[in-house]
Amino acid sequence: MNMSISPTNRTVVITGASAGIGRALALEYAARGCRLGLLGRRQSALESLRAEIVGMGAPSAEIAVLDVDDVDSVRPCLDRLFERIGAVDVFVANAGINGFTRVGAGDFAVDRRIIQTNVLGALACLDAAAAQFIARRAGHLVGISSLASMIAVPTQGAYCASKAALSAYLRTARIELARHGIRVSNVTPGFVLTEIMPDIGKYPFAIPAAQAAREIADALDAGQREVIVPGWPWKLFKPFFGFIPDSMWRRFG
């Protein structure tokens, strides 16, 4: 395992870096002196993020346009980016979407988009990054899942299912990749104030993206494999998730 990398001498690649948690994480790692690889569909948003990072005096930031829904393009795109920026230490599969869906209400097209991006897109990215890390026998593979992987939230059926699938994949990857010296972290944020949903602020204990990014980077730097943010109060509540009555969540649907 690559434990000798100093926090100021690493390269971190992030998908979905153009907005929200990914953007905040890029700024957090830039402030920690890391080199960055930034991926997303919106080139202009990535360019303005890079300008901000360069303005902070961070070492460097490379950008690449990638739509993770186009799964066949993921491996070539990531191979090119890894080749361009050299040894990558941390890869964060963060790109993801949400959407309101109700079971049996004709929302299957939205369900399919959520599964395409959050499951197939994320797995394509993690698989490609893992291949690079296996070749180097080092690396830290990170997936941004969600507390929704562990709970049932009305109007979020496909989203909860997508994150449960992602977390299961990450835990399996952790076991398989350990012998290659690769660390795997499953990050499960609670509610974070981003554009992912218009009314995200109505959910309990919502925090700003910058706070989420700081807590995620701290946990990853500490080598945590299962990361819950914000730690307070979700770490305290987690053992009781199985006992939350449906009526508690019903008022959010």
Ligand SMILES: NC(=O)c1ccc[n+]([C@@H]2O[C@H](COP(=O)([O-])OP(=O)(O)OC[C@H]3O[C@@H](n4cnc5c(N)ncnc54)[C@H](OP(=O)(O)O)[C@@H]3O)[C@@H](O)[C@H]2O)c1
């Ligand atoms: N906000 C929350 O409460 C919360 C809680 C738990 C987990 N999460 C997870 O955190 C991650 C980031 O979410 P966020 O809240 O920061 O959302 P956001 O503000 O909407 O940002 C989503 C990011 O994903 C990128 N993206 C979306 N679809 C993509 C695609 N097909 N290909 C490539 N990039 C794509 C977007 O970039 P482009 O549009 O430029 O492609 C954007 O950078 C997601 O996986 C989400 O499920 C969020």
